[in-house]
Amino acid sequence: MIIDVKGLYHSYTNDDNYAVKDVNFSVKKGEIFGFLGPSGAGKSTTQKILTGLLPLQKGKASIDGNNVKKSPNRLFNTIGVSFERANVYKKLTGIENLEFYSKMFNVKTLNPLKLLRMVGLENAANKRAEGYSKGMLQRLVFVRSMINDPKIWFLDEPTSGLDPTTASKIKEIIKDKQRKGTTIFLTTHNMHIAEELCDNIALINEGEINLIDSPRNLKLKYGEKLIKAEYKINGELRKERFSMINKEEIDKLNEIIKKGKVETLHSQEATLEEIFIKVTGRGLK
Amino acid sequence: MPNRLSGLLIKDIKTSIRGYFLLIVIIVALLLVGLINFVIPEDASVEAPIFYHLTENVSNKQLKLIIKDKGKDILKSKEEVIKKMKDNPTSLGVILDEVNNKPKIEIITQGYENQKIINTLKLAIKEELYFNPEGMNNIKIIKLKPSSNKEKIPFNDKIVPLMVLLEPVLMGFVMIAALMFIEKDQGTIEAYRVSPGNLSEYILSKVIVMMLYGLLSTLIITIGTVGYSGNIVMLLILVSLGSILASNVGLIIASFFDNISQALIPIVLTSIVITTPVMLAFFVPSFSPIYLEILPPYPLMFAIKEAIFPTGNTGLLLNTIGLFIVFSLVSYIITVLAYKRNLIKE
Numbered sequence: 001m002i003i004d005v006k007g008l009y010h011s012y013t014n015d016d017n018y019a020v021k022d023v024n025f026s027v028k029k030g031e032i033f034g035f036l037g038p039s040g041a042g043k044s045t046t047q048k049i050l051t052g053l054l055p056l057q058k059g060k061a062s063i064d065g066n067n068v069k070k071s072p073n074r075l076f077n078t079i080g081v082s083f084e085r086a087n088v089y090k091k092l093t094g095i096e097n098l099e100f101y102s103k104m105f106n107v108k109t110l111n112p113l114k115l116l117r118m119v120g121l122e123n124a125a126n127k128r129a130e131g132y133s134k135g136m137l138q139r140l141v142f143v144r145s146m147i148n149d150p151k152i153w154f155l156d157e158p159t160s161g162l163d164p165t166t167a168s169k170i171k172e173i174i175k176d177k178q179r180k181g182t183t184i185f186l187t188t189h190n191m192h193i194a195e196e197l198c199d200n201i202a203l204i205n206e207g208e209i210n211l212i213d214s215p216r217n218l219k220l221k222y223g224e225k226l227i228k229a230e231y232k233i234n235g236e237l238r239k240e241r242f243s244m245i246n247k248e249e250i251d252k253l254n255e256i257i258k259k260g261k262v263e264t265l266h267s268q269e270a271t272l273e274e275i276f277i278k279v280t281g282r283g284l285k
Numbered sequence: 286m287p288n289r290l291s292g293l294l295i296k297d298i299k300t301s302i303r304g305y306f307l308l309i310v311i312i313v314a315l316l317l318v319g320l321i322n323f324v325i326p327e328d329a330s331v332e333a334p335i336f337y338h339l340t341e342n343v344s345n346k347q348l349k350l351i352i353k354d355k356g357k358d359i360l361k362s363k364e365e366v367i368k369k370m371k372d373n374p375t376s377l378g379v380i381l382d383e384v385n386n387k388p389k390i391e392i393i394t395q396g397y398e399n400q401k402i403i404n405t406l407k408l409a410i411k412e413e414l415y416f417n418p419e420g421m422n423n424i425k426i427i428k429l430k431p432s433s434n435k436e437k438i439p440f441n442d443k444i445v446p447l448m449v450l451l452e453p454v455l456m457g458f459v460m461i462a463a464l465m466f467i468e469k470d471q472g473t474i475e476a477y478r479v480s481p482g483n484l485s486e487y488i489l490s491k492v493i494v495m496m497l498y499g500l501l502s503t504l505i506i507t508i509g510t511v512g513y514s515g516n517i518v519m520l521l522i523l524v525s526l527g528s529i530l531a532s533n534v535g536l537i538i539a540s541f542f543d544n545i546s547q548a549l550i551p552i553v554l555t556s557i558v559i560t561t562p563v564m565l566a567f568f569v570p571s572f573s574p575i576y577l578e579i580l581p582p583y584p585l586m587f588a589i590k591e592a593i594f595p596t597g598n599t600g601l602l603l604n605t606i607g608l609f610i611v612f613s614l615v616s617y618i619i620t621v622l623a624y625k626r627n628l629i630k631e
Contacts, residue, residue: 051479073481081479087472089296091303096296103292104480128303144476 002152002183003027003050008059010045019045020207023059027185027200032178034198035187036272042207043187044084047154050185051081063152077107080150084157086137090130094121094140097129098147105148115143118173120166134161142170146177153177155186159193171197191272201272205280215272222275226268227253231261241268289482293490297464301494304467306460307501313456314502317448318509327439333375334358335406336366340382366393377406438594445510446590447567449520450582451560453502454527457495458556461532462539462548464491470544478628485621492532492617499528511593519602520592526609527585533616540623581612 008023020042027033035043048054050061050068061068066075088097098112116122119139124132129140138161145153158174159167174197178184188194194201195215202212211218225244230237242249256262270278301307337359360366366378370393378393390410394403468474477487503524507515538555542548563582566572577583588605591598 053475053478073483076479076481079479081476083472083475085472085475087476089300089468089473090471091300092296096299100292100296101476101480103288104477104482106481141476 001026002029002064003033003185004060004062005046005050006060008046008049008056008061010042010049010054010057014057018207020049023204023207023209025202025209025212027183029183030178030181031199032174032184032186032197034194034201035185035204036189036191036194036198036201036276037204038189041189041204043189043204044156045207046204047081047156047185047187051079051154074106077105077148078151080145080148080153082142082145082153082155082158084160086132086134086141088129088137088140088144091128093126093128094132094136095125097140098144101144102147107148109147110149112147115146116140119143119169135163135166138162139166139170142173146173151182153182153184155184157188157190158186159188159190167193191276195272203276203279205276210279218272218275219269222270222278224270226270228264228266228268229253229256230263230265231256232263233261237263290486290490293482293486294493297490297494298497300467301464301498304464306464306498309460310456310498310502311505313452314505315509317452317506321441321445321448321506321510325441325444327441333377333402334373335377335379336360336369338363338366338378338380340380342383343381343388344383344386363391363393370395377402379406379410442511444567445507446586446593447564448506449503449524449589449593450527450563450586452506453499453524454582454585455531455556455560456502457492457499457528457532458535459549459552460498460535461491461495462535462552463545464494465536465539466545466548474628484624484628488536488617488620488624491536492529495532496525496528499524507593515593516595516602517592519606520589522606523585523588523592523602523609526606526613527582527589529613530581530609530616533613533620536620537616537623540620540627581609584608 004026006024008020009018010020011018023042023046025033035046037043045054049056050063052068052071056069063071063075064078066072089100092100094116095112098115102109102112113122113125116125119142121136121139121143124136129137132140138158142155142158145155155174159170162170171193174184174186184197186194186198198215200212200214201218203210203218213221227242227244228239229242230239232238242253244250257265335355335358337355338361339359360369363378363380366380370376370378374395377395377398380391380393382389382391392403392406474487500521503520507517507520534555535552538552539548542551559580559582562572562574562577563580563586566577566583567586573583584601584605588602591601
């Protein structure tokens with residue numbers, strides 16, 4: 001396992017008020033592992049502990065075999081971290097930010113201009129970051145985390161505040177990196193990105209992991225399969241959803257189909273958000 | 286590491302220049318040059334002329350001796366003395382008279398002189414009358430260091446060492462904290478912490494940038510006022526070490542606070558507590574309580590003075606440099622530890 005976490009606890013107030021409690025999970029090499037949960041669920045706290053930004057108070061965590069409590073600085077040569085917050089030097093231009101950051105590493109780094117081009121920032125390369133929009137800053141933070149071509153990549157809400165086209169571009173880059181063997185730890189409250197990208201998802205709420213599984217398995221286990229049908233009775237068009245695990249509803253749908261009254265028929269799956277609500281009792285917002 | 290430090294330096298120089306730090310340094314240095322050259326007088330000594338009148342009754346030889354060298358300050362009548370005194374508000378008047386073969390001396394004051402001045406004048410006249418027979422003034426003064434230019438330095442130039450201590454050296458005290466808080470506010474320090482760079486290089490870069498600004502400010506102030514005179518190499522070494530120490534102390538204080546508005550008052554207060562007695566000691570050298578001599582700016586100020594106006598006291602320069610190398614190293618280590626503790630807490 002490239003990331004291994006056992007019995008992780010963290011309290012910001014150094015008491016029993018834990019921001020994360022008894023968190024256990026492991027991530028395989030080349031996997032995209034998603035941490036799905038609402039704001040304040042403990043996603044960023046876990047990521048901060050793993051990247052050394054918060055001290056490991058209780059439990060065990062290792063990255064690529066290195067205990068995060070004693071991880072050497074050189075380990076960061078193989079790690080990339082993209083923050084949700086646009087923490088770049090506002091007085092430096094986009095390219096200056098990347099050039100500066102590339103000098104911090106002891107390994108070969110990627111070409112800053114090529115990276116900016118990947119996220120459509122090439123025309124703003126020489127513009128100071130203080131003049132960037134929120135979305136541009138988010139893209140700059142994202143490509144900065146790629147500068148050392150990381151083996152393990154931590155992404156915190158990578159598509160937050162981005163328009164659908166740019167978000168799609170970012171998702172493509174993430175998929176491409178996975179194909180090249182990068183392990184990705186992704187924290188998000190966006191069920192679509194989690195569903196689309198992640199091999200495995202941990203549902204986290206109030207500091208605790210409720211479930212870990214692949215999106216498909218989660219849907220199979222916890223999602224209720226539905227059929228949405230539009231049919232006519234006495235000339236009147238009706239819309240109805242039929243559960244595929246409820247015998248009565250299956251029979252009712254069969255009856256409608258037999259009578260040839262169906263206008264449209266669609267299968268429907270439960271969304272991750274519905275599953276999240278079912279498991280945790282609260283929504284993702 | 287050299288690549289990383291150069292990257293940090295380039296970044297810190299660029300961000301500080303674009304954040305108007307350089308502009309502030311240059312403007313303040315130029316203002317100080319203007320202040321020293323055009324506002325502060327070359328001679329700040331306050332002359333208090335004394336006008337004399339010797340009445341016709343005087344036959345006493347000693348009384349006549351008092352006004353022997355007074356020339357134009359000897360006036361014909363008491364009224365003329367009073368009139369002259371009204372024209373010159375810092376002046377005093379002395380009327381020398383004789384009654385029954387005994388000297389009678391009248392001192393006319395403006396009314397706001399303190400008792401010390403009046404007593405000094407009384408003593409001077411008494412000395413002239415009773416203890417200064419002719420010939421006693423022939424006291425020869427021999428200077429062991431005739432090369433010393435102490436007396437030739439104009440008053441405005443004399444305060445250049447103090448300005449160098451206050452501006453280029455102590456400037457880092459406040460500015461480095463501001464630079465640090467800007468980065469903390471932007472969250473860029475978090476991004477740095479997930480890179481292989483370490484905290485010691487991060488702090489060192491900022492300390493070096495403040496030192497460079499200190500050196501620039503020193504060159505503007507000294508060249509703009511006293512020119513290239515003095516031991517410029519020694520001066521730059523002293524300013525560099527002083528700036529390193531001041532920057533480290535500024536950072537240590539800042540490490541206890543979350544933002545610049547919280548840290549500003551403690552930083553300014555510390556700065557006042559440290560510099561006020563040192564300034565006092567500069568203008569009144571006899572003021573040197575033991576606690577003052579422990580404060581690093583105290584020896585530094587006299588060493589800077591020696592570098593700008595050399596008197597040949599190389600020992601003072603070398604001792605101060607040695608002392609400040611130790612101070613700088615120790616303060617740097619404490620700074621790094623303080624920030625490690627501070628960042629872990631976060």
